Amino acid sequence: EINGVQAIEILDSRGRPTLNVTVSLADGTVAEAGVPSGASTGTREAVELRDGDPSRFGGSGVSKAVGNVNGELNTALSGLSWTSLAEVDRAMCDLDGTPNKARLGANALIGTSMALARALAASAGRPMYEWLPGISEARLPVPCFNVLNGGAHAPNPLDFQEFMVCPLGATSMREAIRAGAEVYQALRKRLVAGGHATGLGDEGGFAPNLAEPEEVLELIVASINDAGYPSGTAGIGIALDPAASEFWTADGYKVNGTLLSSADMIARYAEMVTRFPIWSIEDGLGEQDPDGWKQLTATLGERIQLVGDDNFCTNPAIITAAIADGIANAALIKVNQIGTVTETVEAMRICHEAGYGQMVSHRSGETPDTFIADLAVATGCGQIKTGAPARGERIAKYNRLVQIEAARPSLSYGLAG
Numbered sequence: 001e002i003n004g005v006q007a008i009e010i011l012d013s014r015g016r017p018t019l020n021v022t023v024s025l026a027d028g029t030v031a032e033a034g035v036p037s038g039a040s041t042g043t044r045e046a047v048e049l050r051d052g053d054p055s056r057f058g059g060s061g062v063s064k065a066v067g068n069v070n071g072e073l074n075t076a077l078s079g080l081s082w083t084s085l086a087e088v089d090r091a092m093c094d095l096d097g098t099p100n101k102a103r104l105g106a107n108a109l110i111g112t113s114m115a116l117a118r119a120l121a122a123s124a125g126r127p128m129y130e131w132l133p134g135i136s137e138a139r140l141p142v143p144c145f146n147v148l149n150g151g152a153h154a155p156n157p158l159d160f161q162e163f164m165v166c167p168l169g170a171t172s173m174r175e176a177i178r179a180g181a182e183v184y185q186a187l188r189k190r191l192v193a194g195g196h197a198t199g200l201g202d203e204g205g206f207a208p209n210l211a212e213p214e215e216v217l218e219l220i221v222a223s224i225n226d227a228g229y230p231s232g233t234a235g236i237g238i239a240l241d242p243a244a245s246e247f248w249t250a251d252g253y254k255v256n257g258t259l260l261s262s263a264d265m266i267a268r269y270a271e272m273v274t275r276f277p278i279w280s281i282e283d284g285l286g287e288q289d290p291d292g293w294k295q296l297t298a299t300l301g302e303r304i305q306l307v308g309d310d311n312f313c314t315n316p317a318i319i320t321a322a323i324a325d326g327i328a329n330a331a332l333i334k335v336n337q338i339g340t341v342t343e344t345v346e347a348m349r350i351c352h353e354a355g356y357g358q359m360v361s362h363r364s365g366e367t368p369d370t371f372i373a374d375l376a377v378a379t380g381c382g383q384i385k386t387g388a389p390a391r392g393e394r395i396a397k398y399n400r401l402v403q404i405e406a407a408r409p410s411l412s413y414g415l416a417g
């Protein structure tokens with residue numbers, strides 16, 4: 001039985017308002033959750049409710065969403081006995097009544113859903129990574145460290161958003177975290193030596209004044225070697241999230257001032273994959289370009305992982321349709337894109353059954369909440385991205401994974417399947 005649901009307005013890692021939701025159960029269990037928030041969002045994501053009142057936080061306040069938790073959700077959920085998280089998640093969606101959670105706000109719903117999951121796990125006396133629904137056997141995911149930021153996450157001229165280093169060849173979480181941190185420090189040294197700024201972007205990666213993706217890839221491969229690791233699947237692989245919806249225009253993709261067609265972009269990726277140890281590309285093309293996505297999948301889908309983010313939005317129905325269309329071979333999984341924990345796991349299950357990979361992900365705006373670390377372990381998806389191995393809100397998740405490994409040394413590490 002739920003005793004009460006309460007929210008307050010707190011700040012996220014970009015200094016913008018978000019929600020902290022607290023759920024209390026009749027047995028005395030209390031648990032809370034912090035709600036993440038994206039910057040390069042897909043147009044079909046569940047709606048993040050913001051006040052739009054320019055006199056507070058430039059319009060980005062979330063007092064309406066907070067009011068919806070403390071008012072309607074608290075009234076509807078309190079004092080009743082629920083049989084499962086799924087039942088509560090469904091009830092919240094029904095109460096919202098819109099297809100995209102626009103009325104009560106996906107931020108209100110996901111905070112409540114995460115806090116309730118945590119409360120129910122605590123009440124059952126189980127860690128979240130064991131209590132959450134499993135899909136394949138629980139395992140420790142490969143951490144994909146976003147060491148260099150561009151796009152919507154940094155004010156530099158780089159159009160590609162994320163350059164990630166992924167310790168595919170590590171044999172434990174501990175060693176993977178160490179590898180990520182050592183490469184990050186080696187990259188810092190190279191940037192300093194090259195006269196570049198070492199200021200950070202929104203996800204904790206460096207944000208130097210570089211514009212060509214290939215130049216960044218050269219620097220990263222050199223840094224992997226500097227740190228003493230082999231690059232590639234036996235050591236450290238590279239994953240990209242160009243977030244191409246952001247530089248798509250009606251005339252083509254605009255990369256460092258040059259307009260490229262979908263076919264040009266695919267050819268460029270094919271060359272990059274040949275030249276560099278890239279094993280995964282997310283949002284290589286824009287959500288505006290489904291035909292390009294089909295071509296991209298047909299061209300590179302056998303060689304590397306192709307992850308849908310902006311075009312999938314962690315939405316079970318959208319992902320089901322995309323699978324039928326032969327788009328991508330993996331999905332990015334962000335809890336606030338869909339707005340409940342139950343639907344998030346459902347999206348992951350659909351991917352798993354279709355042989356699609358699943359990469360659990362943070363948002364560029366984060367709190368120290370570590371829910372996604374447990375989610376990645378519980379579902380056994382084998383991959384997580386949660387920023388650089390730096391900045392409190394990013395390392396909170398990585399440190400949680402190290403703690404889980406210490407508590408459960410029998411868990412295997414690495415990509416699923």
Ligand code: PGA
Pocket residue numbers: 037038039040041241243309332361362363364365
């Ligand atoms: P966002 O970026 O959280 O700003 O949407 C993350 C991503 O595009 O994967």
Ligand code: ZN
Pocket residue numbers: 241243282283309310332
């Ligand atoms: Zn993305």
